[in-house]
Amino acid sequence: QVQLVESGGGVVQPGGSLRLSCGASGFTLSSYDMHWVRQTPDKGLEWVAFNRYDGSDKKYADSVKGRFTISRDNSKDTVYLQMNSLRAEDTAVYYCARNEYGDYGIEAFDLWGQGTMVTVSS
Amino acid sequence: DIQMTQSPSSLSASVRDRVTIACRASQNINNYLNWYQQKPGKAPKLLIYAASSLQSGVPSRFSGSGSGTDFTLTISTLQPEDFATYYCQQTYNTYSFGQGTKLEIK
Numbered sequence: 001q002v003q004l005v006e007s008g009g010g011v012v013q014p015g016g017s018l019r020l021s022c023g024a025s026g027f028t029l030s031s032y033d034m035h036w037v038r039q040t041p042d043k044g045l046e047w048v049a050f051n052r053y054d055g056s057d058k059k060y061a062d063s064v065k066g067r068f069t070i071s072r073d074n075s076k077d078t079v080y081l082q083m084n085s086l087r088a089e090d091t092a093v094y095y096c097a098r099n100e101y102g103d104y105g106i107e108a109f110d111l112w113g114q115g116t117m118v119t120v121s122s
Numbered sequence: 123d124i125q126m127t128q129s130p131s132s133l134s135a136s137v138r139d140r141v142t143i144a145c146r147a148s149q150n151i152n153n154y155l156n157w158y159q160q161k162p163g164k165a166p167k168l169l170i171y172a173a174s175s176l177q178s179g180v181p182s183r184f185s186g187s188g189s190g191t192d193f194t195l196t197i198s199t200l201q202p203e204d205f206a207t208y209y210c211q212q213t214y215n216t217y218s219f220g221q222g223t224k225l226e227i228k
Binding site for chain 2: 035045046047050059095100104106108109110112113114115
């Protein structure tokens with residue numbers, strides 16, 4: 001079954017750290033670029049980070065740059081999001097998503113996990 | 123950064139209605155535009171990519187059009203399972219989403 005499963009969410013104090021994991025099954029993770037996306041009721045869907053299929057390129061939203069790190073271990077079929085210096089505004093449901101290059105090489109997020117909740121609160 | 127603006131923010135319609143949702147980009151994004159459907163408590167689901175290409179497995183009542191800065195998602199004949207929130211997304215320059223359009227039953 002082709003799927004992504006996130007884990008690692010929870011409650012953390014401001015300034016704390018958390019590492020999210022995204023396990024892939026049913027497809028070859030090493031063939032795909034991957035993303036993390038978060039969602040809040042107020043701000044909606046916000047792209048967070050991108051990781052090239054081989055880990056050679058990474059991109060971040062300005063809101064998390066310098067605090068979050070995306071990585072992957074293709075031998076374990078897992079993508080990670082290390083979140084440091086967490087703030088209240090990082091509270092969200094975090095999704096991992098697979099990147100697909102469709103017609104004309106246009107990217108789309110064609111497979112999503114079920115999401116994991118991160119709450120930053122004292 | 124490219125801003126994506128959807129209209130309307132919410133919409134009431136009946137089963138079998140034809141519905142159109144608009145999405146406008148703050149600058150030219152060619153056809154680097156995708157549409158997603160999200161139901162409560164679930165992850166977004168890709169419906170349309172590259173502005174007008176139907177994702178595999180998505181019913182043909184969904185269609186997309188547009189290029190440049192203005193795009194539309196059309197549902198030709200609403201079905202009960204289509205009541206959800208819809209998001210547009212640009213992938214021309216990094217990635218950003220519209221604020222969503224909530225489609226409710228009238």
